[in-house]
Amino acid sequence: DFPYPFCGYKKIHGRSAHIFPLTDSERTNLAPAFAHFLKQLHAFPMEQAITWGITSCPENRMDPKLLCPRIEENLRTLQEHRLLEREKNPFLKFAHSVTQDFDPGEKKVVHGDLYAPHLILNEEKHLTGIIDWGDIDIDHPAIDYQILYTFFPLAGQKKFFEIYGELTAS
Numbered sequence: 001d002f003p004y005p006f007c008g009y010k011k012i013h014g015r016s017a018h019i020f021p022l023t024d025s026e027r028t029n030l031a032p033a034f035a036h037f038l039k040q041l042h043a044f045p046m047e048q049a050i051t052w053g054i055t056s057c058p059e060n061r062m063d064p065k066l067l068c069p070r071i072e073e074n075l076r077t078l079q080e081h082r083l084l085e086r087e088k089n090p091f092l093k094f095a096h097s098v099t100q101d102f103d104p105g106e107k108k109v110v111h112g113d114l115y116a117p118h119l120i121l122n123e124e125k126h127l128t129g130i131i132d133w134g135d136i137d138i139d140h141p142a143i144d145y146q147i148l149y150t151f152f153p154l155a156g157q158k159k160f161f162e163i164y165g166e167l168t169a170s
Helices: 024-042 046-051 064-080 089-097 142-150 154-164
Strands: 108-110 119-121 127-130 137-139
Touching: 024 108, 024 119, 024 127, 024 142, 024 154, 046 108, 046 137, 064 089, 142 154
Parallel strands: none
Antiparallel strands: 108 137, 119 127
16 A cells, blocks of 8 residues: 555665764765775666666656756745855856757666765764665766765865766766
8 A cells, every 4th residue: 555666675784974973084085985886886787777677767867958947946946945145147057058959978877866865884984885776777877976076075076086987078
């Protein structure tokens, strides 16, 4: 009778990264393990993923034609709730500067929902797991890159790229 899919996993010991009061240095120290994880995930064989039922993103999250209206709506909501103190036009100008003929390039297996609450750390503040795989699909790997800029300081980003490799436009 439960209207959503459900499955269970082996317990990952630790707590979500957002619960820890992490310093920039501690966040930077997490970057190598995260880079190894993401590099392996993005290299996962597509054929195997498809046989396991992993499909392309039905929402087409990277399509600028779909993103721009959502960005406009979100900015309007932020202003209505007085959470955006700046003028929204620079954000809109940037969003609309993205080519409308966007080519998503090579798609890979992606987690699809990476942010601090989904990183599990042990008491020594080492990465022990990644949770919430409900958005796993085949899409542009940029879906998984946003955490680099919202969680890791510049030194951590540098360490990440040393292991993962540089990002490309495709």
